[in-house]
Amino acid sequence: MLIKIAQGLLLLAVFGFLHCSKGSGPFERDNLLDPEGTNWHPPMVIAMDDSLIAVGDSITIRASGSDPNGTVMEYLWALDGFSYKNKTDSGEITIAFQTAGIKTVLVKVLDNDSIESETDSIIIIVMGDAPINVSPVNGVLSQTARPTLRWIPGKFNSSFTVLLDTVNPPVSVKKTGVTDSSFADTTRDLKYGKTYYWRIIGVDPFSQTAPGEVWQFNTPLTSGMKLISAAGHVFSMGQNTTAMPVHSVQFTYDFFMDSSEVTQEDFFRIMGTNPSSFSETSNLPVEYVTWFDAVLYCNKKSELEGKDTVYVYTWISGTPGNGCSGLTGLSIDMSKDGYRLPTEAEWEYACRANTATEYYWGNGASNAYAWYSSNTATIQPVATRLPNAFGLYDMAGNVREWCNDWYTSYSNNMVYDPVGPAYGTYRVLRGGAYDDPFINTFASAYRTNDYPYTRSTSTGFRAVLSLSVSTPVIIYQPQSQTVDIGQTVTFSVWANGYPPPACQWQKNGIDISGATFANYIIASALPSDSGVYTVVVSNSRERVKSDSAVLTVIDTTTIKYVTTDSMVSISGAMFPMGSDLNADEQPIHTVSISGFFMSNTEVTQGEYVRVMGVNPSYFASDTNQPVENLTWFDAVLYCNKRSVLEGRDSVYSYIGISGIPGNGCTGLTGLAITMTNNGYRLPTEAEWEFACRAGSVDDFLWGSYPPNSIQDTTLIDSNAWWANNSGNISHAVAQKRYNGFELYDMTGNVQEWCNDWYDAYGSGMEYDPIGPMSGTSRITRGGSWTSNGIDLRCAARIYLPPVRVNWLGFRVVSR
Numbered sequence: 010m011l012i013k014i015a016q017g018l019l020l021l022a023v024f025g026f027l028h029c030s031k032g033s034g035p036f037e038r039d040n041l042l043d044p045e046g047t048n049w050h051p052p053m054v055i056a057m058d059d060s061l062i063a064v065g066d067s068i069t070i071r072a073s074g075s076d077p078n079g080t081v082m083e084y085l086w087a088l089d090g091f092s093y094k095n096k097t098d099s100g101e102i103t104i105a106f107q108t109a110g111i112k113t114v115l116v117k118v119l120d121n122d123s124i125e126s127e128t129d130s131i132i133i134i135v136m137g138d139a140p141i142n143v144s145p146v147n148g149v150l151s152q153t154a155r156p157t158l159r160w161i162p163g164k165f166n167s168s169f170t171v172l173l174d175t176v177n178p179p180v181s182v183k184k185t186g187v188t189d190s191s192f193a194d195t196t197r198d199l200k201y202g203k204t205y206y207w208r209i210i211g212v213d214p215f216s217q218t219a220p221g222e223v224w225q226f227n228t229p230l231t232s233g234m235k236l237i238s239a240a241g242h243v244f245s246m247g248q249n250t251t252a253m254p255v256h257s258v259q260f261t262y263d264f265f266m267d268s269s270e271v272t273q274e275d276f277f278r279i280m281g282t283n284p285s286s287f288s289e290t291s292n293l294p295v296e297y298v299t300w301f302d303a304v305l306y307c308n309k310k311s312e313l314e315g316k317d318t319v320y321v322y323t324w325i326s327g328t329p330g331n332g333c334s335g336l337t338g339l340s341i342d343m344s345k346d347g348y349r350l351p352t353e354a355e356w357e358y359a360c361r362a363n364t365a366t367e368y369y370w371g372n373g374a375s376n377a378y379a380w381y382s383s384n385t386a387t388i389q390p391v392a393t394r395l396p397n398a399f400g401l402y403d404m405a406g407n408v409r410e411w412c413n414d415w416y417t418s419y420s421n422n423m424v425y426d427p428v429g430p431a432y433g434t435y436r437v438l439r440g441g442a443y444d445d446p447f448i449n450t451f452a453s454a455y456r457t458n459d460y461p462y463t464r465s466t467s468t469g470f471r472a473v474l475s476l477s478v479s480t481p482v483i484i485y486q487p488q489s490q491t492v493d494i495g496q497t498v499t500f501s502v503w504a505n506g507y508p509p510p511a512c513q514w515q516k517n518g519i520d521i522s523g524a525t526f527a528n529y530i531i532a533s534a535l536p537s538d539s540g541v542y543t544v545v546v547s548n549s550r551e552r553v554k555s556d557s558a559v560l561t562v563i564d565t566t567t568i569k570y571v572t573t574d575s576m577v578s579i580s581g582a583m584f585p586m587g588s589d590l591n592a593d594e595q596p597i598h599t600v601s602i603s604g605f606f607m608s609n610t611e612v613t614q615g616e617y618v619r620v621m622g623v624n625p626s627y628f629a630s631d632t633n634q635p636v637e638n639l640t641w642f643d644a645v646l647y648c649n650k651r652s653v654l655e656g657r658d659s660v661y662s663y664i665g666i667s668g669i670p671g672n673g674c675t676g677l678t679g680l681a682i683t684m685t686n687n688g689y690r691l692p693t694e695a696e697w698e699f700a701c702r703a704g705s706v707d708d709f710l711w712g713s714y715p716p717n718s719i720q721d722t723t724l725i726d727s728n729a730w731w732a733n734n735s736g737n738i739s740h741a742v743a744q745k746r747y748n749g750f751e752l753y754d755m756t757g758n759v760q761e762w763c764n765d766w767y768d769a770y771g772s773g774m775e776y777d778p779i780g781p782m783s784g785t786s787r788i789t790r791g792g793s794w795t796s797n798g799i800d801l802r803c804a805a806r807i808y809l810p811p812v813r814v815n816w817l818g819f820r821v822v823s824r
Contacts, residue, residue, distance in 0.1 A: 063164045064109050064137040072100040074118035074126060085125070087115035091493050091619075109137030109163070113495030113533070130495060132533060136164040138219035140190075140209040146499045147224040149528065156226065157193040158207055163219050166211035170218070173199075178223050179206045199228050234265035234474065235400045237359050245365065246357055247419055248454035257423040258354050266351060266359050267471035269391035269402045270294035270410065271306065279310050280330035286466045292390045294408045294469040300436045300461035301325075301333035303350055303411050303470040310472070311347030319349040327462075334462040341413070343428060343475065350413040351473040353437045353456065354427045360405070360440070360453045362398035367452050369397040369404060374448045379406030382446045388467075389443070405441055405451035408469035412437040416458035435459055442467035480553065481506035481546040487558035491614075491624040494562055498531040502544045502555055510546040510553075517541055534562045539630065561614070561629040576606040576823070577750055584699050585706060587770055588804035599774045602699045607692060608820045610742040610753045611635035611761060612647065620651045621671035627815035633741035635759045635818040640811040641787045642674035644691055644762050644819040651821070652688030660690040673813060682764070684779060685824075691764040692822040694788045694806075695778045701756070701791065701803045703749030708802045710748045710755060729757030729801055735794035739816070756792050756801040759818035763788040767808035786810050789817060 062068050074081045086095040086102050090113035095102060106112060112133045118126045134141070141161040158171065169187040172179040173194075184192060199205060204227050211219040239260035247255040274291035276298075277283045284297045298306075305325075308318040319342055327334035343349070351359070362369055370378045380389045380403070392402040414429025414437045429437070435458035441450035444467050449455060459468070485503035492498055504510045504527075514524035517540045521529070531538055539562045544555045581604040587597040615632030618624050627638045646666075649659045665678035682690070692700070707713045711728045726734045728746050735757075743753040765780025765788045780788070786808035792800040793816035799805065809817070 062106070062133060062135055064107060064135055065105055067103055067105045068133065069101060069103045070114060070116070070131065072116045072118075072129065074100060080121045081118050082121050083119050085117050085119060088112075090115060090495050093117075106133070106135040109135050109139060109141055111135075111141065113493075115494070128494070132495065134161060136161070138163045138165060138211065138213075140166060140169060140211045140219075140221040142207075142209065142222055142224045145224070145226040146497060146530070147226075149226050149499050149501060155193060155195065155199065156228075157191055158209070159191045160209045160221065162190055163211040163221075165213040165217075166219070167214050168212045170210040170212060172208045172210065174206055175204065177206045177225070179208050235268045236476075237264050237266050237355075237399060239263050239355070239358055242358070243423075244358055244361065244363075246354060246454070248367070248452060251449065251452065252419070252454040252456055254419055254421050256419055256421055258358070258427060259423065259425050260354075260358070261426055263476045264351075264355060265474040265476065266355070266399075266401060267473070268396070268400055270408055270469045270471050271303075272391055276306060276330070279306055279313065282328075282330045284331040284464070287388050290390060292392075293388055294391050294403070296388065296408050296466050296469045297464045298330075298411075298469060299327075299333055299464055300350075300411045301327070301336050302330050304336065304339075305329050305333055306470075307348040307350065307472050311345075316347040317342075317345040319343065319345045319347045332464060341428075346474065348472040348474055350411055350470060352428050353412045353414045353439065354424075355473060356410070356412050356439045357453060359399060359401055360397065362401070364398070364453070367454075369453055370395075379403070379441070379451050380443045381406045381441060381448070381451065382444055383448075385443050387443060403440075404453075406445075407443055408440075408467055409438045409442045409457070409465075410440045411468065411470040412439055416456075436461045438468065480551045481510035481548055483546060483553060483555050486556045487542060487544060489557075489559040489561075489629065491561040491618055491629065492534050494535060495533050498534045498538070498560060498562075500529045500542055500544070500558055500560075502527055502546065504546040504553070506546070506548050506550070510548045513545045513547070515543050515545065518543070531560075534560070536562045538562050541630075559629045561624060561632065575609070577609045577752060578604070578606055579700055579750055580604045582699075582704075584702060584704075586695060586698055586804070588708065588802065590708075590799075590802070590804070591806075593769065593806055594804045596770060596772050598770055598772055600695045600699070600778060601774065601776045602695060603777050603824075605692075605696060605822050605824055607696070607700050607750075607752060607822045609747070609751060611759055611818050611820045612644075613742055617647060617671075620647055620654065623672045625672040625813070628739045631741050633743075634739050635742055635754070637739060637759050637818045638813050638815045639672070639818070640668075640674055640813055641691075641762050642668070642677050642811055643671050645677065645680075646670050646674055647819075648689040648691065648821055652686075657688040657823070658683075658686040660684065660686045660688045675811065682779075687824055689821040689823050691762055691819060693777070693779050694763045694765045694790065695775070696822060697761070697763050697790045698803055700750055700752060701748065703752070705749065705803070708804070710803055711746075725798060725801065729792070730754070730794045731757045731792065731796050731798070731801060732794070737794070739794050754791075756803075757796065758794055759791075759816055760789045760793040760796075760807065761791045762817065762819040763790055767806075793817070 072084060084097045084100050085093040087093045088095055088104055112135055113130055114133060115128050115130050117128045140163050143159040143161060145156050170185045171183040171187055171192045172181060173183045174181040183194060204225055206223050206225045208223045209221045240263050243257055243259045245255050246258045247253055249255060272292050273283050273285050273288060273295045276295040285295050286297050287293055304320050308320050311318045322336035322339045324337035325333060360369055366372050376384045377395050379394055388407055394403060396402045397404055415433025416435040416437050417430045417433060438457045438459055481504045483502060483504045485501060487500045487502055490498055502512060512525055512527055514521045514529040539560055542558045542560055546553050581602050583599055583601045585597050586600045588594045613633050614624050614626050614629060614636045617636040625639045626636050628634055645661050649661050652659045660683055663677035663680045666674060668675035701710055711724060725731060730740050739759055745754065747753045748755055766784030767786045767788050768781040768784060789807045789809055795816045
């Protein structure tokens with residue numbers, strides 16, 4: 010039955026799933042079935058509204074097509090969103106999806122001239138028992154440490170349990186009994202620089218559960234620090250009776266400060282050791298650290314994040330991170346961008362958080378803000394008391410905190426960006442600790458001190474990063490993607506800078522209206538979304554443009570998947586192979602070739618993606634461009650996988666794969682080639698030259714054209730994409746004249762891998778030669794868009810190791 014309910018329509022409106030494209034032009038530029046080209050009118054498709062149904066429910070989809078110059082013969086349906094496996098005589102099909110999810114159905118029509126219409130599509134949300142994840146998109150880089158999880162409810166779900174964890178599958182329960190279809194933890198940030206896994210479990214009214222899929226996202230790389238806006242601010246530092254004299258301090262910069270004291274987990278992750286006496290849980294503040302230990306932590310964290318270290322020294326005394334007692338030759342460069350301890354002035358400004366009261370919460374004691382001897386006998390996990398107005402936890406109590414300054418008395422004068430004296434005996438400590446019996450030690454201005462080599466179970470620290478106006482720096486660049494029509498696309502950027510940079514996404518160099526967030530999401534990609542995407546990040550100092558990210562949306566309706574029925578049958582014969590022009594093409598010798606099939610074009614990116622699921626190509630603006638930028642091994646893997654998909658016997662066998670299959674495979678261990686199998690393979694060098702010549706003995710497939718002459722290039726231009734006319738890019742296949750066997754692009758566009766190892770020719774007659782059994786380089790043939798005239802000859806040989814270049818692709822043969 011066709012289900013159309015208000016809830017489903019609302020969901021579609023919210024998530025933007027309605028995408029029906031209707032065009033009026035043919036997708037083929039040169040249609041052999043319609044020689045006049047512009048005089049025919051393809052059928053049109055009209056699809057029903059997008060809908061929401063349940064798993065197992067039947068839905069009837071209706072489409073209608075018409076052709077003023079012909080008759081609609083059949084309707085072609087891609088129920089999986091890319092493969093047209095279903096055909097109907099009428100514009101109606103009834104289906105029942107057996108799995109939940111967001112489904113894309115494509116439909117087109119075929120007329121009596123075998124001309125196909127463009128595609129129409131509908132989106133159907135198929136509800137199962139379990140929720141369907143929506144965002145954050147699986148695998149995305151989240152731009153916040155407090156992301157909102159969103160999902161579509163299962164058909165019987167009345168409430169939800171949210172699992173969120175750094176282990177896969179997630180086991181940590183964040184919340185139960187959620188009745189909304191979204192969740193965000195607004196109480197604290199997630200850990201930075203982590204991969205998080207999430208799952209939503211649907212619960213029905215009878216407490217039966219249905220777990221959804223596990224998705225993952227990454228949190229930003231920056232640690233959990235709070236921006237302290239201090240530039241231009243003047244505050245009164247000190248306190249009468251305890252920290253005199255009160256004096257004015259002004260900052261010329263902002264800074265980041267750790268929102269909590271450095272935890273034992275943080276310290277161990279950076280230093281590889283935990284000096285703490287209390288170590289029951291990893292989110293306790295690290296303690297029993299010297300001032301020097303804290304400095305070493307700051308430096309090492311800076312190094313790990315590619316920042317310039319603030320502290321310089323020539324020698325370490327004691328155990329680094331666990332009792333360092335001195336740093337010989339220590340100097341401090343406050344202009345560096347690395348982590349450091351806060352100055353005493355920074356600490357007090359951040360603690361006060363724009364308050365002038367004795368404590369940052371007021372003028373009396375409060376158990377809600379601080380851990381001290383009245384409410385605990387030991388240290389406590391960080392961030393378990395209330396924060397101050399700047400969002401900083403434990404600025405009073407828990408553990409005392411090392412500051413950067415040597416201890417000295419205050420002056421009456423106003424100071425700017427104070428850093429304390431150049432030398433001294435004691436370093437400043439601030440904030441009070443769990444074992445302090447007197448509440449006055451938690452006052453914002455209270456100060457104490459200790460030797461920098463002293464260790465105490467009540468002493469820890471937090472770090473800061475000072476900020477001046479800085480050029481935006483892109484940390485995470487947008488990534489190129491190849492997707493099927495209807496899939497969700499997310500481009501992400503992560504940029505540092507101060508002030509924090511704004512974003513403006515562009516397509517093909519033109520601003521995209523409203524695309525001003527760090528993530529740019531295309532909910533359901535269409536072929537028209539293909540293009541080059543960039544993002545400009547900018548602040549008051551500078552504009553920085555990201556690397557280009559190429560989006561290729563595969564329109565499966567325009568992919569002519571080549572099978573043996575459409576491959577060219579080439580009858581066997583004898584021919585003279587080689588030439589007298591170059592030494593490695595000599596001697597000319599007679600070769601006898603048995604009949605075989607060869608694809609009439611180079612393997613296109615669309616065909617490659619359909620089989621391998623990845624597009625390694627450098628030029629990826631058109632799915633009809635030849636696939637390139639792939640190794641000989643990648644081409645072999647394509648041949649094997651396509652053979653398996655079509656029920657053929659694989660030609661190539663191996664026991665191990667090195668590199669990334671289909672996108673940079675660097676080796677196949679134990680490779681063996683069985684030429685008698687009926688699967689797809691690369692052509693032998695002899696097969697390739699025989700097919701290129703197509704019965705001719707001329708140098709070029711179009712005749713004898715002196716390759717070293719400088720003359721009119723019209724003849725070459727009409728037969729091949731080469732250095733003179735390519736514009737330094739590859740082009741869609743089959744745009745130039747075909748040869749005598751009706752094979753396109755046998756010269757130019759992209760060079761083509763052959764099956765053979767390279768070796769010198771012999772002089773005797775050969776029968777179906779397959780080349781030597783071993784070697785260091787494989788044969789490539791045909792020239793490319795980079796080639797001059799001489800490399801376009803039928804006999805020209807080039808041999809290469811299994812490299813990846815953007816002018817090298819392949820075509821397939823079979824027996």
